[in-house]
Every structure is written in structure tokens, then in C-alpha cells.
Amino acid sequence: MSAVVENNDHHDDHHGPRKGIWRWMTTTNHKDIGTLYLWFSFLAFLVGGAFAMGIRAELFEPGLQLMDPIRYNQLVTMHGLIMIFGGVMPAFVGLANWLIPMQIGAPDMALPRMNNLSFWLLPTAFAILMSTAFMEGGMPGFGWTFYAPLSTNYPNVAFFVFAVHIMGISSIMGSINVIVTIMNMRAPGMTLMQMPLFTWSWLITAYLLIAVMPVLAGAVTMLLMDAYFGTSFFDAAGGGDPVLFQHIFWFFGHPEVYIMILPAFGITSHIISTFSRKPLFGHASMIYAMSSIAILSFVVWAHHMFTVGMPLAAELFFMWATMLIAIPTGVKVFNWCATIFKGSITYETPMLFAIAFVVLFTIGGFSGLMLAITPADFQYHDTYFVVAHFHYVLVPGSVFSIMAAVYFWLPKWTGNMYDEKLGKLHFWLSFIGVNVTFFPQHFVGLAGMPRRYADYALQFAEWNAISSVGAFLFGLSQLLFLYIVLKTIFVGKKATPRVWDGAEGLEWTVDSPAPYHTFETPPKING
């Protein structure tokens, strides 16, 4: 696949961006909106990270030192909500906005005004959610999973419900945009199977989002009705069913966790192939694997609920279905290894993050396989073993892949190279920090420390102290990340259009920085 570089200089002067704040408020340009999403997610990452620092500071030793358990529960809840809905998801949407049109040779997203709206709904939603911090009763403290009936009797739950509704609307609009763009605006000659893997991963993610966001909306609406309008969907005293809530929530929740990992698969595939200077091994099987994972994600939700007392048949079904996911996930890992095999590999910062992603995500997958074994899950469930598991797939999983993507495409976005030395320093600090934080949590989990505990028994003290030290190392090294990005933007060395000598794909055929408008005439694809 190759493409013809277009010449669009004559177009830029009278189609440039507006000046000042209005550029960002009114923009319909996919690159501007991508930038907005990415900065928003970075801000959320810092706020959610600060909450995590609060949690780890409280857990540094047994006893209540810094806060009462109400505040602690609020931090746990908001950390989860902010990181998921404000950090990881918007970061992937930002990458989608920047990259999908450039990867498929389209001039912009298909629905640019909706694109603007779907971004600006996000700060609105978070303003509503955060406003509860200033109210009597405070922020939600029922966990990001907001299990009824704890949540139905909680103060300020209506603000949480409306915030989630607005985030959901934003996600659905973003997904519609992605699907319409991919389906209608690919450069002539680009077949679906030829499409770059990041775009593919987002196509699948977008379908997942459209399928499950309405389910989440249903769950929060029922919650709102129970809390304020006297219904009893989840209230046993009124004939309702608290377990129903969990079924609905996890029918959303499990595809949701794949929404947060599929784009990471796409990113990793690009980076590993680029720095191995070798085409990706098993392009088609990668696509099939991602599709299988997406389909399976709809039939495994109750593995989050092995202890609610389901009948044996249901437990067996969900155990087997969950184990099946290991197969397509294994195929992906094997494909990445085979891509590296016999390559000519260099280890720039994006590659380091991508390799760490493969290894640490796989460790998260291993503990996931252990959790699938229902009888053993009766021991693991709701302990720190689970916390270690999902942080391994989300932090050195999703978050590392986002960082890898930023280092990888930053020269394309800004036209400048980042500082390689500082980038590597950032990687090693993050890598050590993440492992020191989360690996000991496997131990305290197996020894029986429950999650969401503000205070704990003495035998867990040492590992918790170590975990807290790691968390502060990881948290603080993200300030270095901010510095590196700012330095790149303002004083980085000029980057070439192709940036990396092994880079393949349409986005590397345009200038660095990418012009405000790209591919106004579609590139030619030689299949």
C-alpha cells in the first residue's frame, strides 16, 4: 500500500483556524477536536491520579490518618469514574479523531459539528459530577459500579445519574461519527481488510459503545426512578431485585472494559511493526481476534458476579465463556511476538511502552484467566487480587498504550521530535512505579485483603506501604510526561514527514506537523 503526497498549500491560508478561544469552542476540525480530547483526558488523568494518591496515602499504614471512610469511599469512586470516563475513553476518542481520517485518507470526520458537540458535552458532564464536591453529602461514594441499593439511598445521586447520561450521549455521538467516517470516507481503493489496525480497532470499539451505552443509560435511569420517584426496580422490600442491577450493569460493564483495551491493541500493532521494521504478522487474524473478543464480551458479564448466588448452570456457562476469551487474546500476543521475531528492532520510547504493554497486559490476562476459574474466584473475588488484575490491564495496558501513541504520533501532530532521553526516563520511572504499585497487591489479595477498604488488618501493612511508595513514584513521573510534551511543542527539533524509518501508512505521507486540512483530494491506494 502506498499513496501519493498531495499538494494543498494554496488551500490553507483562507481555511485556517480562527483566532483565540473561539477556535477551540467552535472548531469542527478533527485535529483540533482530537487535541481537545487529548488535553481533557490528560487533565482528568492528573485529577484522577491525585485521587489515587489520596487513596494510597491513606492506605500507607493501618488506621485512619488523613480522612474518614466516607471521604475515602468518595475518592475510590471518583478515581474510578474519572479515570474510565474522563481519562482512558476520551484519550482514545482523541486519538481516533486525529488518526482515523489521516489513516483512511479522509479530509475530516464525517459529522464535524456533532464531533464538536460530543467533545464539549464531556466537560459539562464532569462539571456536574464534580459539583457534588461542594454540596452537603458530597461526592458519590458507592464505588464506580454504583451497586443498588447502596447507591439509591446516597446523597446527590441525581447529579451522578445526569453526568453519566451526558457522558453516554457524548460517547454514542463519537461512535456514530467513527462508524460513518470509516464506512463512507475511506480513500478509493482501500478495502476494509486493508484498513490500518488502529482504525479497525476503533470500528469494533464504536459498535461496542453503541451497543452498551444505552444499557448503562437504562441502569442509571432505573436508579434515578428508585431514588426519587418511588419505583422498586432494585428494592427487595418493594418486590424489586438487587441482583437485576448487577446483571444490567455488567452487561454494559464487560464490553466497557474491552472498549478501553481494543484501541490499545491497534496502537500496539502499529508501533511494534514500525520499530521491528517488518509488516505486522497476521493482519487478518488480528482483525478476527478483535472481533471475536468483542462478540465474546457480550456473553461473559456474569463472571463479575460469581458470588451473587447464581445457579450452577449459569456459573459453569460464564466460567467456560470467560476462559474462551484467552484464545483470541493469546492469538494477538503470539502475533506481536512473531512480528518482533526476525525484525530489525530499535527501542525508542514508543517501542518501550509497546513492549511493556505486551508483557504487562499479558500478566493482567494471566490473572484474568485465574479469576475465570469460578471456585478459585470465590477466594479472589473482591480482594486486592482483582484490583491488581484490572490495574495491570488498565494502567500498563490501556494507559501505557496511550502514552506509546502520544510519543509515536506526537512528531506528526506538532512537527517536532520529543526528547528521547527524557522519554526513556519517563518510561523507566513509569514501568518501575507501576510494578511496585500493583504487583504486591496480588499478594495482599491472595492473603485475603478485601478491596475498597479504608483500613486493614496488620498483616497487610508492609505490602501496602510498598504499594503506596510505587504509586507516588508513578504519579509524580507523569509530571515529567507533561513537561516532555510541552517541551516538544515549544522547543522540539523539526521532524521529517515520515518521522520513523519503519513507519507505514497514509498519515506518514503528509507533512509534519500535519497541515490543518489533509487529503482534500483523496490519495490513491495501490492495493
Next chain:
Amino acid sequence: MKNKLKLLILYLIPFFASADWLDLNMPVGVTDISKEVFELHMLIFWVVVGIGVVVFGFLFWSMWKYRRSNNKTPAKFYDNHKLEIIWTIVPTVILILMAIPASMTLKKIYDHEAEEGGIDIQVVGWQWKWQYKYLDEYVDEAGNKQLSFFSNLTTPQDQYEFNRVEKGENYLLEVDEPVVVPINTPIRFLITSSDVLHSWYMSDFAVKQDAIPGFINVAKTKINVPGVYRGNCTELCGERHAYMPIVVEAVTREEYDAWLQEKRNIAAELAYLTEKEWTVDELLATGEEIYTLRCAACHQADGAGIAGFYPALAGSDIVINDKARQIEILMEGVRGSQMQSFAEQINEVEMAAVITFTKLSWGNGTEADSELVIPKDIVDYKNREDT
């Protein structure tokens, strides 16, 4: 030098032996099922370790061998159908082999049938304590009053909230009344909840079952070794989620029977106490004790409550002026709030005492101007309800 080394080792051995934080693994437990679960856990653990060694070994070797400085020209291949088929089928086979023992153990765990000579104990989760009802045991001659009690955390606030005193050995894992059960006897825990979700987790039995209002979940166990076992609530249930531990005391059959007899004796004594005349000082002393253990977590030691969550009792109109309503609230709870019914949690004497305590504390009133509550008032309330 050699002696010093010896000394160091001698010093370190007890240190490591006693350092239970070095237990990095799941406990084997004290039931047949818990041993089976442990073996299953170790099996899947070694399976993933094996896969990890092979995959990561290959990855790291390739990363080293094919670094740019060692290999200038990359290969061009990008597909191999045979390989793809192999690495789909091999994991499938491993998973099937893994699923078989897991399914068999699960089937055993799901045997919920009652057995001859077994004991049924209903476990009820409350914010933030556990209630245990022995369904076949009664504490009175007539067989009307079931053996039932609440199990509250006894770790003093000074240890966890203010860190004023050294933490005890069983910090946050100690309760006023442990569940006492005989060993080598099939026990069914019938688990439910009275308010929000809780989860009854006893690692040594490999039992974790959610307590859900409106549902009864069964966990059957048979303990092989006598001892005191400690567990936790594992479903976020609000503020004091970390403060509702579980303690199970597994004893011999004889000790269990003796414990039952003691429970009957205490019940008989209480019946007498309710009839007795109580002085204000006696009521205040008992009341303060009960308040600290049962009420202060929400309404706070100074009676000020927490704005937005728990109403203040200091200066409360109901506490000062409305004796009947206060009794009613304690007996029935307040629907839609976290205020529970205490009718079963504390006895008539304790309830009268704690109400008296709130009426005379924090400037709410003095002995002279307050209408006191005596145990008979509570008995009367209960009887009124009966009619």
C-alpha cells in the same frame, strides 16, 4: 565472624517465621473444599507461569537477537496459516484440561442439601455488623425465642480513628460475639441482608457469598480443625465497610453444647433484669457503653451526627421532647434511611439505657427535667405491638 553470622541467622529465623506478611499465597484453609480450591489455584497458577515463561522467553530472546545492531535487514514474512492454527488449538486444549477439574470442584461446592445432624445458621448482613440466627436452637424452655445475636467490631476507636494507642494483634478482626460452631459437622450458612449488599467472606473455608436483601444464598462447609477463624465483608456497603469483621470459633461438640447451655442461662438472667428497678446511674453507665459500640459510628461520640448523612442527636427535638417517637425509631428503624431497627440487636434494658443516655447527654437535658425511659417502657412497647 562465623559466630556473628550464626547469631544473625538465629536472629532472622524467628523474624521471618513470625512475619505473617510473608505469606504471599492463598491460605490452604481448614475444610476439604478449601484444600481443593487451593490446589485448583496452584494448578492454574503454574499453568500461566509455564505459558509466561515460554512466551516471554521467546519475546525477550527475539528482542535481544534481532536488535538493529545485530540484524540490519529485517525479514519480510507476515503470515503463516499453520502457525496460526497451532496457536489457536494448543491454548484451547489447555483451557479444556483446566475447565474439567474446575467444573468438578464447582459442582461439589454447589451441593447445598441439608444433611443429617447438620446445623443451619442464618447470617444477616447489617450496616455494619453481622447477625447470626441458629435456626434450630432456642434459649427458652418454651421454644419461642431463637438463639440469635449480633456480632460487632470491638477494636476501640482509639486504635483506628485517632491512632492514639498501639494497635492490637487482631486489629479490625475482633468481635464481641463470635459465631461458635462444632467441627466435623456440616454447617449451612444461609446468607441474606437487611439493608444494602454485603458479602460474607471466610478465606479459611473458601466461602464467599453475597448477602443480598430478598435473597438467601447458601454456603455449606465442614470444618476439620478447631480454631478461631477471621474474615471480612467483601462487598462495599457504605462508610464502615472495613469495620464489620467475621469471627468463627470452631470447637468440639462438647464445647459447643456447653456454649449453647451458657446462652440459655444468659437469656434466663435477662428476663429477671427487665423486671428489676433501675437507677439513673445504672442506666447511664450501660447506655454509654451501648452508645459507643452501636451508635457513635454514625451519630458520633459527641452526638453531632454528620451533615447530609446522619442527623444530630444533640439538641434533637425528638430526643428531648418525644419519648414515644424515640422508642418507635429505635424499635422500627426509619425506612429509606440507614437507621435500622434495633429491636433484635439490643435487649430491653440496653435500649432503655441508651435512650436515657441520649436524653441526659450533650446538654439535651438533666435528670430533673427529662422524662426517663426504663426497661419496662420497652417491654410495654413490645407488648402493645403484640395486641
